[in-house]
Amino acid sequence: MSGEGMRYDASDIEVLEGLTAVRKRPGMYVGSTGERGLHELVFAVVSEAANDVLAQGAGRVDVTLMSDGGVRVTDDAPAAPFEAPAAGDTGGPGLEALLTTLYAGAEPGDRHSVYVGHFNLGLVVATALSSRLTAEVRREGMRRVQEYARGVALAPPAAVGSATGTGKTIAFWPDTETFETTRCSFAVLAERFRQVAFLYRGLEISLTDERPAGQARLVRFHFPEGVRDFVAALDAGAGGHVHPDVIGFEREDPRMAGTMEIALHWGGTDAEGVRGFVNGRATREGGTHVDGFRDGVTAAVTANARERGLPTATDTGSLADRIGRGLTAVVSVKLDRPEYLGPIRGLLGNTEVRACVAEAVHHHLRAWFEEHPERAEAVVGEIVRTPA
Incomplete structure (x- = not known):
């Protein structure tokens, strides 16, 4: 091949940023587009919930495999607002930033961080690699919701009614255009959640499978003796x-x-x-x-x-x-x-x-x-x- 045919310059460089990078190269962010990567997607969302729960000392995370192929992750931690904190506020980024900005909520990696999966890049990977995602925040007596489709917000966060208690729910449907399979293994998820509950005694975590018609199954893990x-x-x-x-x-x-x-x-x-x-x-x-x-x-x-x-x-x-x-x-x-x-x-x-x-x-x-x-x-x- 001639040197002319092998020319490579700045015009050949493709710069990928944010959610575009995640959708273009999903394997870099969840490991693969097979079942292993699908589970990492679930683990990323569960990690965020577990970190929020354990930041208050103890609490619950409930994971549900829904009959329509979606995954719902609910926690009872004090929920962050969608919006960014006011100037001078020492709190972390708002939920909207965590959903849309790569590394906005990157965990510090210290002893207080919970790692459920291997990558743990946060909620943004679920936003980018799901055909649909719904985020709900319950705080100050109000429920607010925002929806996304393949990383794009369909509307600003909106109040949808009153709420008791606090927490957030992230429901997402892994993108069939990205993953080779969108069917999670109940056994694989249950084993990892069980292990995490052993290692973090303040965490109670459940996994419900609604996919078998008329045969929903539930496991709950909480180990006070660690x-x-x-x-x-x-x-x-x-x-x-x-x-x-x-x-x-x-x-x-x-x-x-x-x-x-x-x-x-x-x-x-x-x-x-x-x-x-x-x-x-x-x-x-x-x-x-x-x-x-x-x-x-x-x-x-x-x-x-x-x-x-x-x-x-x-x-x-x-x-x-x-x-x-x-x-x-x-x-x-x-x-x-x-x-x-x-x-x-x-x-x-x-x-x-x-x-x-x-x-x-x-x-x-x-x-x-x-x-x-x-x-x-x-x-x-x-x-x-x-x-x-």
């Missing part, structure tokens, strides 16, 4: 209830600019089941929080074994390999400045987190061993006697 409930659910031996031997604690550590919530239990199967989460996202490759957890458990078990004069107590390497057998644990950290190794956020890299988690686990597990000597003897004895 990750202790999570471990109980993961551990078949606990029968779905928090076993007395589930060890759990929460701790804030300014050295890592965040908090940790950890629960663990020995029992069930021989396989190790340690799950790590950062700001609500699963870290499937682990990271410094999971490494710190293992360091802390190893140190506590080793110290207890030495105190009991067990013969293999000095064989630390072998002991560390055996500690995970039969161990179920959830290690959830919420950080202001999470740092990931790699682009998919599957491996946490904050070096200070490892030492902070290790220290906390060592302290709390040693204390539990001292308070429960018979259980400690059974757990530690089983670990040191198990063949390597």
Whole structure:
């Protein structure tokens, strides 16, 4: 090919902005145009609702898969107005800006942010990638509504009647021109909502499926014990209830600019089941929080074994390999400045987190061993006697 045929200059550059960019390249904003991207669209709307709910400490988010293919997300948080705040107001952007402006409501990414999906770019992706979207705000005794079609507002927000309570409802119909399928998986959504409810104990979240004719189904998730409930659910031996031997604690550590919530239990199967989460996202490759957890458990078990004069107590390497057998644990950290190794956020890299988690686990597990000597003897004895 001649050089003349390969010319490329500024005239060949296409600049895409705002909702046009989202509609032109949806995969960049929700991951794909298949089922995975469709679920990310739902997660983006649910994330916004969950963040608003937890900003007040606790509350409900109700998600409904409607019979006509739409999705409705309702929350009971104090609703923001459609309009932008007045000059000098320190509040966030108005709902209209969140619906129409890319990054207008981008979450700060700190420990207080709830990440239901992977991308979490906010409500704007639902506005852009839905054939129709209706936003309703309930505040100050009034209901106000605004409608959109493929990212374009059909009219300004309008009062439509009185309201009791506060909150907002976003109903949207994913665009068939964008997505290969617009049918959400009830099972996939339910599993993720269940997981989020475990990690954020103040959140109550429900999922209703109205699509099966005459067979609507509903699941509701609320776990007051947080990750202790999570471990109980993961551990078949606990029968779905928090076993007395589930060890759990929460701790804030300014050295890592965040908090940790950890629960663990020995029992069930021989396989190790340690799950790590950062700001609500699963870290499937682990990271410094999971490494710190293992360091802390190893140190506590080793110290207890030495105190009991067990013969293999000095064989630390072998002991560390055996500690995970039969161990179920959830290690959830919420950080202001999470740092990931790699682009998919599957491996946490904050070096200070490892030492902070290790220290906390060592302290709390040693204390539990001292308070429960018979259980400690059974757990530690089983670990040191198990063949390597």
